[in-house]
Amino acid sequence: MILDALVSNLPDVLAFVDESLERRNCPMRVQMQIDIAVEEIFVNIASYAYSPEVGKAEILIQEDHDPDGITITFIDTGVPYDPLARPDPDVTLSASQRQIGGLGIYMVKKSMTDMTYQYEGNRNILTLRKEFF
Numbered sequence: 001m002i003l004d005a006l007v008s009n010l011p012d013v014l015a016f017v018d019e020s021l022e023r024r025n026c027p028m029r030v031q032m033q034i035d036i037a038v039e040e041i042f043v044n045i046a047s048y049a050y051s052p053e054v055g056k057a058e059i060l061i062q063e064d065h066d067p068d069g070i071t072i073t074f075i076d077t078g079v080p081y082d083p084l085a086r087p088d089p090d091v092t093l094s095a096s097q098r099q100i101g102g103l104g105i106y107m108v109k110k111s112m113t114d115m116t117y118q119y120e121g122n123r124n125i126l127t128l129r130k131e132f133f
Contacts, residue, residue, distance in 0.1 A: 004092070005046045005057040005076060013042050013059055017072065020061045030132050033111045034070070035129055040104040041074050049078025049124070069113065069131040076124050082117045083126065084109070 001016045003009050017038050021031045038059075045057050058075040083105045091106070109115055114129040 001059045002056055005042075005049055005055050005078070005128060007043055007046045009046070010039060010042055013038060013057075016059060017061065021061055023071065023133075024063060026070070032128060034072070034128075034130050037108040037112055037130075038072065041106050041128070043128060044083070044104070045074060045076050045078065045124075048081070049076045066129075068133055069129060071129045073125060073127045075126075077122055078124060080119050081124060082119070084115060084117045092124050 001013065003012060017034065021034060026034070042057065042059070049055060049057075055076060055078055058073075058126065060073040060075070062071040062073070062084055087106065088106050088109070091103075108128070111130075112128045113131045114127075116127045118125045
């Protein structure tokens, strides 16, 4: 799926992902975790990758080689940004003591089985993998 990186396109992205998950009988609990991760990543791309311009986002789903999970890759040509390089927030601190930002990516990292980032050919490539069981 390739579409404009606009928050208003989030429902289309979620429908694309959910269709694949439902076709594969993904457990609802896992589907909800994946939906939250997809929302966080896509909204970050839409909000920060091209600001103030609008660019494209590509979402690839690899399901054929992994019967017990799914791999979702997000690709954009926006500002280079490795969300995995950012230190995790100190979740032992109260919300008022923590620095702003980073909690969403932290939640994605904790809920996915694996996450990788690379910058290649002027493209940010962020890959999430989630096992179903």
